[in-house]
Amino acid sequence: MAVEQQVSSNRMKAGPEAVERAVEILRSGGLVVLPTETVYGLGADATSSEAVAKIFALKKRPSFNPLIAHVPDIVAATRLGVFDHYALTLARSFWPGPMTIVVPVRPDSPVSELARAGQDTIALRVPANATTLAILERLGRPVAAPSANSSGRLSPTTADHVAADLGAGVDLIVDGGASRIGVESTIIACLGGTPIVLRPGGTQRDELEVILDTELADPADDKVIAPGMMASHYAPRARLRLNATDVKPGEAVLDFGGQLSGGVAHIDLSPDGDLQEAAANLFAALHQLDATNVDMVAVAPIPTSGLGEAINDRLVRAAAPR
Ligand code: TXA
Numbered sequence: 470m471a472v473e474q475q476v477s478s479n480r481m482k483a484g485p486e487a488v489e490r491a492v493e494i495l496r497s498g499g500l501v502v503l504p505t506e507t508v509y510g511l512g513a514d515a516t517s518s519e520a521v522a523k524i525f526a527l528k529k530r531p532s533f534n535p536l537i538a539h540v541p542d543i544v545a546a547t548r549l550g551v552f553d554h555y556a557l558t559l560a561r562s563f564w565p566g567p568m569t570i571v572v573p574v575r576p577d578s579p580v581s582e583l584a585r586a587g588q589d590t591i592a593l594r595v596p597a598n599a600t601t602l603a604i605l606e607r608l609g610r611p612v613a614a615p616s617a618n619s620s621g622r623l624s625p626t627t628a629d630h631v632a633a634d635l636g637a638g639v640d641l642i643v644d645g646g647a648s649r650i651g652v653e654s655t656i657i658a659c660l661g662g663t664p665i666v667l668r669p670g671g672t673q674r675d676e677l678e679v680i681l682d683t684e685l686a687d688p689a690d691d692k693v694i695a696p697g698m699m700a701s702h703y704a705p706r707a708r709l710r711l712n713a714t715d716v717k718p719g720e721a722v723l724d725f726g727g728q729l730s731g732g733v734a735h736i737d738l739s740p741d742g743d744l745q746e747a748a749a750n751l752f753a754a755l756h757q758l759d760a761t762n763v764d765m766v767a768v769a770p771i772p773t774s775g776l777g778e779a780i781n782d783r784l785v786r787a788a789a790p791r
């Protein structure tokens with residue numbers, strides 16, 4: 470009975486059996502959805518262009534948008550990219566954890582050019598999830614993994630989110646429960662000179678600045694950008710009205726710290742006004758509001774400090790005209 474269930478379902482709870490199965494599938498060029506502390510990733514063997522091509526096809530991701538290569542540790546990362554003093558300091562301080570470092574790619578890196586979208590840089594991350602780390606260690610190859618959602622849509626923070634969107638197209642979903650952080654990794658480019666934050670995320674800017682003992686520049690100050698940072702992204706079906714101080718008839722509410730009342734549906738990201746809790750709940754709340762079929766969501770103002778920077782970044786993109 471148990472065996473039959475496993476064959477008929479492409480979903481397994483995180484743990485040793487899932488590690489075994491995920492490694493087998495990745496080795497033979499398949500797609501495995503991996504739990505991470507930020508969001509779920511759609512993983513494939515980063516050294517195989519055929520496997521990587523399946524990611525782009527399933528997500529309908531534009532081929533100019535490069536993928537993050539996930540590795541189990543710093544040693545594996547330094548085989549793929551060239552780490553300067555800043556990159557090494559960051560890696561030692563924040564890995565495993567919600568931070569991705571962009572560095573020059575090593576000429577002998579085995580990561581497929583398709584995964585890098587032809588760039589001469591590579592984005593590297595060591596995720597903080599025991600099952601996924603075990604998979605990366607056992608596989609012994611980097612895993613290319615974007616967030617496991619259709620391109621431009623909301624990121625998944627549960628296995629159910631993934632199943633509803635891309636489920637039918639993947640070989641295995643490893644269910645590791647709800648993602649602890651809930652927003653994607655902070656992306657920081659170390660390409661000579663002071664590092665540049667390309668995407669705010671789960672590691673806060675002030676934590677990075679303390680460790681590096683310097684102020685960090687934004688991509689607006691420079692030519693370097695993350696090709697995937699389009700204005701409209703994380704797009705729910707409903708439209709968002711940001712920094713709302715009132716609720717209009719027919720609107721649903723995405724609240725923070727109990728600022729708004731009423732609404733045809735009402736979700737408070739954190740009644741206590743805790744930004745960490747709000748980040749962890751953000752995508753699930755947007756998925757949930759979308760499921761109610763409302764057309765407009767009034768979103769309460771959310772502080773921009775700490776994790777609020779990443780939360781506001783995602784909300785602005787989710788609200789952008791498309
Ligand atoms: O938390 C995360 O980072 C999740 C989990 C699964 O690890 N992954 C994720 O991947 O958010 P994705 O593909 O949804 O976002 C990766 C971003 C994209 O905006 C992409 O353009 C950027 O990283 N990126 C990848 N390689 C890059 C590079 N070499 N230079 C600049 N940006 C890069």
Ligand code: MG
Pocket residue numbers: 615616624
């Ligand atoms: Mg994404």
